[in-house]
Amino acid sequence: xxxxxxxxxxxxxxxxxxxxxxxxxxxxxxxxxxxxxxxxxxxxxxxxxxxxxxxxxxxxxxxxxxxxxxxxxxxxxxxxxxxxxxxxxxxxxxxxxxxxxxxxxxxxxx
Amino acid sequence: xxxxxxxxxxxxxxxxxxxxxxxxxxxxxxxxxxxxxxxxxxxxxxxxxxxxxxxxxxxxxxxxxxxxxxxxxxxxxxxxxxxxxxxxxxxxxxxxxxxxxxxxxxxxxxxxxxxx
Numbered sequence: 001x002x003x004x005x006x007x008x009x010x011x012x013x014x015x016x017x018x019x020x021x022x023x024x025x026x027x028x029x030x031x032x033x034x035x036x037x038x039x040x041x042x043x044x045x046x047x048x049x050x051x052x053x054x055x056x057x058x059x060x061x062x063x064x065x066x067x068x069x070x071x072x073x074x075x076x077x078x079x080x081x082x083x084x085x086x087x088x089x090x091x092x093x094x095x096x097x098x099x100x101x102x103x104x105x106x107x108x109x110x
Numbered sequence: 111x112x113x114x115x116x117x118x119x120x121x122x123x124x125x126x127x128x129x130x131x132x133x134x135x136x137x138x139x140x141x142x143x144x145x146x147x148x149x150x151x152x153x154x155x156x157x158x159x160x161x162x163x164x165x166x167x168x169x170x171x172x173x174x175x176x177x178x179x180x181x182x183x184x185x186x187x188x189x190x191x192x193x194x195x196x197x198x199x200x201x202x203x204x205x206x207x208x209x210x211x212x213x214x215x216x217x218x219x220x221x222x223x224x225x226x
Binding site: 009033043090097098102 | 143145150151152153154155158168200212213214215216217218219220
């Protein structure tokens with residue numbers, strides 16, 4: 001099946017530092033979604049990107065979709081302890097399912 | 111409030127036994143999905159259903175079975191044929207058809223299955 005690679009697997013940052021996670025696909029994506037899963041919780045939908053080169057912002061979170069629609073990133077500015085969790089990307093190709101990345105676990109040190 | 115209810119939250123099963131995980135949604139979503147989550151492996155699709163009385167295998171369907179007799183319900187049975195069933199199971203739903211998933215998937219709170 002298709003694969004979406006996500007890096008890094010883990011990231012520890014001091015509170016106030018920035019954080020970025022990256023997703024890459026070997027083939028062109030139709031669209032990509034981002035989810036956040038708090039420790040012990042379930043994934044919660046954050047956003048969907050559809051257009052080539054698209055950039056969307058949600059407060060301190062910035063989401064980008066690459067020009068070739070093969071990669072995406074999530075950047076958090078000035079992390080807070082509430083940002084702790086695992087961030088997943090999910091890529092959609094032609095077909096009927098999203099393929100989830102392996103996730104990046106973010107730890108924020110107060 | 112609309113949402114997805116998964117039960118039970120924790121489930122213990124003896125080897126060789128079948129077990130059924132419940133998933134009910136009141137969001138009026140057409141599509142429903144079952145994912146398995148293991149540490150370091152992300153979410154892997156087991157089965158999905160786009161309409162009642164129809165479902166499709168995902169990437170890791172072996173050892174699992176599902177039914178979709180009602181729009182609201184999509185139970186998953188973990189059979190004794192599943193070699194390594196201990197995992198966190200997540201049910202999700204979404205608006206369908208097509209790939210207009212602007213609102214994303216809505217996930218339930220999950221069932222943690224342990225084989226003892």
